[in-house]
Amino acid sequence: MAERFRHVAIVGKHQAPGIRPVLEEIAQFLCSSGLEVSLEADTALNTGLTGYEALSNEQLGRQCDLAVVVGGDGTMLGFAREMAHYGVPLLGINQGRLGFITDIPTERWRESLAPVLAGDYEMESRAMLEGAVLRDGESIYSALALNDVVVSRGATAGMVELKVSVGDQFVANMRADGLIVASPTGSTAYSLSAGGPLLHPSIGGWLMVPIAPHTLSNRPIVLPDVGEVRMEIVAGRDASVNFDMQSLASLLHGDTITVRRSKHQVKFVHPQGWSYYATLRRKLRWYL
Template sequence: MTDFKRIGLVGRPDHSGVVDSLLRLLAFLGNQDVDIVLDDVTARLIENPGVNECTREELSSRCDLVIVVGGDGSILNVAKFIASDQVPVIGINRGKLGFLTDVLPNEIETNIANVLNGDYSVDKRFLLDVVARRGTTEHNLGSALNDVVLHPGKAAQMIEFELFIDDKFVYSQESDGLIVSTPTGSTAYSLSAGGPIMHPHLNAVVLVPMYPHSLNSRPIVIDGDSEIKLIVAAKESLEPQLSCDGEVLYTAVAGDEFLVTKKTVPLQLIHPPNHSFYQACRSKLGWGSRLPRADD
């Protein structure tokens, strides 16, 4: 007997392969003892889907499980809507790397059947919450599963800011910005900027400078429960921007502060049986396979 009776489907628009996978999912789930819900954007991808629809904001109240068809970016987009209500998510990979969406399109029926039969593992991936402070006014900007990034925005110039961790001054820096990354995000933008790969079970955050005007500024790994504060320099003439998982959420002015903390409720990411983070790294990042042995 499955734990999941109400299953939501979310698909990435503008990708022909996504529609093919959604149709396979609808055909398979239609023969199971489950209710199916499509988010309203996904419903427009399919002609006469014949199932219930809801907005993405309503998914967590209508579903026990969400299946995302797309790439890692599609998971990032859905995570902020369902994490707080502890609705688990599993991904069908129709993107590029697919660290989060690890079910292959030709294995949909097998892997989803395993999940419905209770044969799966659950990763709890924490998110970051961001608050902007301007004077005495605070704004809750949102959450990020991968990373929070302070960057110059449209201007191709360096910005200046200060970094505090748990109210302790760390440094001031002139650079293209700073990436505040979770372990989940350590294989994404942070990796491209020279940050370390962190195992997803670590309770840690990595701070990765972007092109710092210094020869000794390196990534710092800190405790995941730390409070991170970024203060835009008082004389900053540019208007830096703050992004969560690639989405610009705020344009700053001189003196603005950003507080970044770990979200109290993690995202529940479901994997098929025998999932291995290290195997994913080997296949996605081109790590070497095992060497031949004498007894092979």
């Protein structure tokens, strides 16, 4: 049996209709199981839930030893980046559509959560990306990403041209609608839509996937997650970069986006018997 949890944070997609009763039921269930319960401050404010201490992300990171995230993968992505600095493990209850990283269905949260609280669970660590934008050699923006770093063309412009290097080796000048550098977790996100392969989360690698490349021989590449990927803006107007859901627009020619493995990881808690392949079967509808 794994270590039992003592202080649980609850985070919810507070914009979702009907989420308050679900959060309230989960909070009551946790309290009745003898755990201390706190709410993420925005969740408490926007749902009107009372009776539980509302804490900032920093306070949650320092005080809690488990966070229950109720929502979709977007909710999980945002909160995972916040908790990565503190190493708080996350358990996802899916109220979204796909739910690759919020893998417990809403209708089964009680039967899934009970054994976890009793110490019967699996812990999994996922690698993160650390990206920055350099202008004239100085960093003007930096962020963490669990899924991917995406450089995209401007909304009204044609293609963007990127000079791509991996480590100290030049790869190519790529002309495309954009370029994705994805972690194994991100291989089921935008990268998959752009034709990239799936990577098992235990693999120490990244994907580099061009979006609608001008040259059809520009294909997805699997890279080792060591060193640094550099993408310099050579041509194209109003290019932007996204670190998961964090954006920086209006990049200039000569700006360089760097991506490397972060020292931080995200920890996910799964019910005993969880299977990555079962998740793929269910979410991608690989039925017999």
